[in-house]
Amino acid sequence: MSDEGKTQHRPATRTRHALAAASGLLAGYAALAVAELVSAAVRPEAGPVVAVGSAVIDRTPAAVKDWAIRHFGTDDKLVLQLGIVAILAVIALLLGTAALHRRRTGSAGVLLFGLVGAVAATGRPDSEGWTDAVPSLVGGAAGAVLLYVLVGRLLPKPPAPDSPPSGDRPAATAGSAPAAAAGRDAGWDRRGFLVAAGAAAAASTAVGAGGRYLNRASGRGAVASRDAVVLPAPGSTADPIPKAARLRIPGLSPFVTPNEDFYRVDTALVVPKVDAGAWRLRIHGKGVARSRTFTYDDLLHRDLVERDITLTCVSNEVGGPYVGNARWIGVRLADLLADCGVRPPSHGGPADQLIARSVDGMTLGAPVEDVMDGRDALLAVGMNGEPLPFVHGFPVRMVVPGLYGFVSACKWIEDIELTTFDSYDPYWVKRGWARKASVKTGSRIDTPKPFARPEAGTVMVAGVAWAQHRGIERVEVRVDDGPWRTADLAAQDTADTWRQWSLPWRAAPGGHTLTVRATDRTGEVQPEKRTRTVPDGASGWHSVVVTVD
């Protein structure tokens, strides 16, 4: 090959490589768009990105999950899905480039990724069978075909036997090496490629948008069923919240957490949209004399109770945001269990663990003894005066005062199985968390915020403290290494709710560290020793560093 041939060859090859890589990207885009549309016919959870994301979540050990929550908070799901799309994009670029030399291999690679999505979708605990594989497989096939077609446009057109020699080149050199090299690049169908790629991009965008629209629409029945719910007045209402239980201090968490601000922790990449009319709860298992299935209406027509209960996540760091207080309406779970003939272990019942299962395949295990010991363990239907919001478990969830959410607060619940701790480990326990986990006494400084610069003078220090089901006895605040000073506690609503507290502080200029600790009603002081959230909840005192000006 002459030098002249090479210089002609290079820029054109670079263009073709870039276009091949772009074809890979386009094929990946088309695959995801087609999968989105097909998932609308199957179910949204079966889409490849959701399926792979869920599979990743399922395989995430406790420590990594904790790290993700710490760094990304409630955005962890978004970060995960963007990460998956980014990785797919890189792979698509590589497959496109590979396809320029090995067209079939490139397409087979796209198909293989469809297969990965299919395996992830069918391997989920909530999988509804082989149909869950269809969106990924059809999407992968569409992407594979598109890549094959697009890269085909980048290959030299077979010379037409009767084509006249190009005018600017002597016919005699047409078969020589340099000319052939130039011909390989010059011969590809630039216009055909651009037309096909443009059409594919437009079609994919339309198909993806259509799929997205249909997926959203598929939840409409559930939304309508929620809109139609009228919660009956509870037979046993919660006592009014004492006026003195609510402090009004700027920066302090309100006593009742509004639903929009209530923390959300779950593994669901697609929030389950359950139609209340079709919802069923089955109670069965060891020592269940009478297995029963309840409808949503069955629950609404039972004795409803209204209770204020503070919920805490085991992943809440010292000073963290995953704690909230709401007024719940629900059925007492112990009554329902007793109706099914369940006895707690202390009364000779053979089952010591209650497994709650959700429609998305989550399993949570609570001690039967705790659920039946007289505390207000609820199957909740209402939250702060409205049916449960979808993200908080509509139509029905569990709430058990004194237990962390991961061992009790099953959202979108559909099944309760009585079993033993020896014979079954639920989802989080398999991933390194404790089998049993009562909420540890906690306290948090809400104001001033870390690194705040308050003016010298009286600064209001305020926050919340919780020790669900034991109650908060005392909260103390320390400035720097000074003595502990008892904070003013707001009135207690119930032992199952948090308490606000405050302390006016005569702040002198300079840097200061404020530290808080609580004592529960058993007299136990919150331990100073910091522990990690894994396996049964963080401990340690919350501190805030401020600079007084």
Ligand SMILES: Nc1nc2c(c(=O)[nH]1)N[C@H]1C(S)=C(S)[C@@H](COP(=O)(O)O)O[C@H]1N2
């Ligand atoms: N179905 C389902 N229920 C679940 C979870 C979940 O991942 N899936 N997470 C649990 C955890 S760890 C907590 S702390 C609470 C949080 O409830 P919230 O999101 O309503 O605050 O729900 C619990 N119930």
Ligand SMILES: [Mo]
């Ligand atoms: Mo949690």
